[in-house]
Structure formats: C-alpha cells, structure tokens
Amino acid sequence: MANTLALPFDLSGIRLQPGQGLARQLYQALRERILDGRLAGGTRLPASRELAELLGISRNTVTRALDQLYAEGYVAGRVGDGTYVAELTRQRPQPAPPPSDALGSPALQRLQQHHLALPPVDAPRAFRIGVPAFDLFPFETWARLQARFWRRPSLARLGYGDPAGDWQLRELIAAYLRNGRGLECDPSQIVITCGAQQAISLCAQLLIQPGDRVAVENPGYRAAGHAFAVAGAQLQGVPVDADGLQVEALQRIGGCRLVYLTPSHQYPTGVTLSLPRRLALLAWAKREGGWIVEDDYDGEYRYSGTPLAPLAALDRQQRVIYVGTFGKLAFPALRLGYLVLPPALAEAFAQRRALDMRHSEVGTQAVMAEFIAAGHFQRHIRRMRQAARSRRDTLLREWPQAIPGCAPLPMVEAGLHLCLRVDSLAREQALVSAARNAGVEMNGLSGYWLPDSQAPEDARAGLVLGFAAVPEAKIVDAVQRLRQAWKL
Numbered sequence: 001m002a003n004t005l006a007l008p009f010d011l012s013g014i015r016l017q018p019g020q021g022l023a024r025q026l027y028q029a030l031r032e033r034i035l036d037g038r039l040a041g042g043t044r045l046p047a048s049r050e051l052a053e054l055l056g057i058s059r060n061t062v063t064r065a066l067d068q069l070y071a072e073g074y075v076a077g078r079v080g081d082g083t084y085v086a087e088l089t090r091q092r093p094q095p096a097p098p099p100s101d102a103l104g105s106p107a108l109q110r111l112q113q114h115h116l117a118l119p120p121v122d123a124p125r126a127f128r129i130g131v132p133a134f135d136l137f138p139f140e141t142w143a144r145l146q147a148r149f150w151r152r153p154s155l156a157r158l159g160y161g162d163p164a165g166d167w168q169l170r171e172l173i174a175a176y177l178r179n180g181r182g183l184e185c186d187p188s189q190i191v192i193t194c195g196a197q198q199a200i201s202l203c204a205q206l207l208i209q210p211g212d213r214v215a216v217e218n219p220g221y222r223a224a225g226h227a228f229a230v231a232g233a234q235l236q237g238v239p240v241d242a243d244g245l246q247v248e249a250l251q252r253i254g255g256c257r258l259v260y261l262t263p264s265h266q267y268p269t270g271v272t273l274s275l276p277r278r279l280a281l282l283a284w285a286k287r288e289g290g291w292i293v294e295d296d297y298d299g300e301y302r303y304s305g306t307p308l309a310p311l312a313a314l315d316r317q318q319r320v321i322y323v324g325t326f327g328k329l330a331f332p333a334l335r336l337g338y339l340v341l342p343p344a345l346a347e348a349f350a351q352r353r354a355l356d357m358r359h360s361e362v363g364t365q366a367v368m369a370e371f372i373a374a375g376h377f378q379r380h381i382r383r384m385r386q387a388a389r390s391r392r393d394t395l396l397r398e399w400p401q402a403i404p405g406c407a408p409l410p411m412v413e414a415g416l417h418l419c420l421r422v423d424s425l426a427r428e429q430a431l432v433s434a435a436r437n438a439g440v441e442m443n444g445l446s447g448y449w450l451p452d453s454q455a456p457e458d459a460r461a462g463l464v465l466g467f468a469a470v471p472e473a474k475i476v477d478a479v480q481r482l483r484q485a486w487k488l
C-alpha cells in the first residue's frame, strides 16, 4: 500500500513502498525535499508520532529516519520544541548547459564523432563475429587454479603490483611468442593490458599528437580507427587487396606517423599480408620514422601449416608494436591482452597504464600464468584451432551453392570469420536484414569502411560471417533458416 500526504509543509507526494526499508525511504524523501528547498530551513517537522500516523508506519521507523537526518545535519532539534529543518546554504539549481557547451572540449567532440558500436552482449549465435569457441573453455581447470591462488595468496602480491603486469606471466608470454610464433622478445618489452583494445588505445595516447596522420586498413577494424581518431589523429584509409594493405598507397598518402594493420588475417576481408608487402612496410617505417601497430588478434588460427610469424619478428628497426590478446583463445570477457614494445617504449607504456588503472587485477594474471605454465594453454590452443576448423568446414559444406548477388564462399585458411562480396549495397542490406529477422547474425561489409571512402558504394558491399562461435549443429540449423529467409 502506498501512502500519500497532503500537509501544510510540503510532505506531499511521499510514497513509501511496503517491504523495502521504510525508514530509508522516508529518510531519502525528506532529505530530497530539504536539499531542493521544498522543506525550507526552520520548518518545524511534525512530531514523530504524528508523522507515523499520517504515513501509516510505525513510530520507530519515523524515529530511525529522523535520527539519520539529525546525524547528517539535515535537521536539528530544539529541546522540548520538536525537530526543525536545518538552515543550509543551498545552491540554486542551474539550468542544464546547452549541449554545445557540454561538448566544448575537442576531446569530447571527437568522442561524439567516433562513437564505438558495442558488440552484442547475449550468448553467442551463428554467425557472430569476433567470438571463438569459448563453449570449449576448460572452466573446471580455470576454477581450480583460481581457487588455489585465492586460498592462500602471497601477501606480497596483494598490494600494488607492477603496472606492466605480472612478471611471471610476461616471462611465459615471451616464451610462448618465441617458441610458438617465432617472435623473439624479452619479458621487459611486454606490457599486460585489458585486451587488444586497450593496447591499441595506449598506442593512440602515447604515439599520436592531435593532427597527426594515422593510416588504417580500409575496410578495417573501426574500433582501432576510433581510438586513434579520439586521440586527435586524422585517419587515412589505405586500400586492401589480395596481398593485404597496399603499401604503395600508404606511401602516396605521405606524412603518416603510424599505420595500424592486421597482417596475419586482415579484418574483415581475411587476406594475409604478403612477404613483399611486409618488407615494403618495414622499409616505409624505417624511411619515414613511422610506427607500425600490428594487431595479431587471431593469429593462432591457421588451418594449413603453422601460424605465420608476426611482422614484428622481421622488424630490425624497433618500429613495430605487437598487439596480442587472450580474448580469441579464451574468451573476450577475460579482458586480458598484451603489447610487445620496442625496448625504448616499454617504460613509458607501463607508466601511462599506471596513470589509467595502476595495473590489471592480480588474480586473472596469476591464474593465466599458471594455466600457461602447466601446459593447459598450449593444449587449449590446439583444441580451439580444431574446433574452429571443424566449424569452418561445416559452414563451407552447408552453405547454399548459388545465392543471387553473392560471390561464392572464399577459401578460408585462417581466422574465425570469412568475408564474401555481394553485388550491391541494397542486396547486402536485404540479405543481412532477412537473416537477422530469421535470428541469424551477420555483418554487412559496408559497415567496416571509413565514412569518406573513395570506393564506389556497391564495391563496399559484402557479408562478414563468424564461423567459430557456435557448434556444428547450430551452424546447420542457421543455414537452414537462411535458406528459408533468403528463399533459396
């Protein structure tokens, strides 16, 4: 039952919901009225018995609310004379500033212009992009290692830690990169981050001055472009062909301070940067004194032969910054990634991170270190690669032969998603929306281009499908639904 009061002093509109802490509700209602001036300083409040009757609650409840207001200085008592609202110096409520004032700072304006679209937050569905087979994560092993860490943590690890991250984890990552990926580095070059996105953001914060030109693949990973643009960069889209980023086009743009790219498996087209392009890019960096940010988000997923060595493994000039993530091997919500930095930059990146957040949470880092040290990580990578390959095979087998306006599926040698071209933007949008209506997710390729792209509109059309997110049976089911939705 809700009670409403109409009184000479303004207690009108107080509504108390039964069963939800009546004293607290009354305290809040009175405090709000005192603060906004509806109960003026000096107003005498009714006696607690009277108030209790008016509100239909116990006197004890009223007394508790008044005691709290008294303790915080909102009301004062005069002996034998009841309870009065205290005289407070109140700030008159100011009208909200117009939006243009609120967005006065260039940083805020840039943030508005480069708004990050958030990925879906529900359980994975076919054909969600950017999600590995995390249904296969060994949660029991992880839980056991977590429990072991927290049962008796070393007190030395519970204070503030190294902003660059847990040393043991950094040693193990360095060993993994050396043995598993052919990238020689020292643990002191590694800075642990909250995923690849924070690693990219740190590069933007530390290597870019407002007005600098930053080259990004076009089409490409828009969230990386946003991070650079928000730091004040002028984004320069560089076209991508079957050999990856066109380094000649980068050279033609001229004056770029940094290039961000995904050499192992270009996001989203899926091509791999060829060796001649890799060498040309390193030569560009040397000549121009430019930085190369290599995002190796899904480099472990290669289905013929071993994973490719990163571009950073070829770098002799200390111009490449390597970005790695555990999000595509474990699961994205873990928020664990890392940077491998030229030695001269490592300390600055760690310091910048300390300013943001001191360092990452100790438990996740320590447990990941144990997970790697005990051999679970390598086993898990093999399992994830097998699962992604089998899910890829299912999609390739089930996919309809001829879809009007759609190119056939490409060869898929790497990664967790594939991309196919579509004749026109209108056809792309029709296919994507019919799929969504049938409960099947996919992204239009047109969404991965920079807004001022030169390429004709229809040349930007395509479909991007993640194939690793759900097991085979769900892939079969999703393709069946697509056949119906697309009337094939």
Ligand SMILES: Cc1ncc(COP(=O)(O)O)c(C=O)c1O
Pocket: 129, 130, 194, 195, 196, 197, 198, 221, 262, 267, 295, 297, 325, 326, 327, 332, 336, 337
């Ligand atoms: C190309 C690329 N880089 C980076 C990321 C972000 O990775 P993280 O979740 O580790 O921030 C993604 C996520 O989908 C991605 O597709």
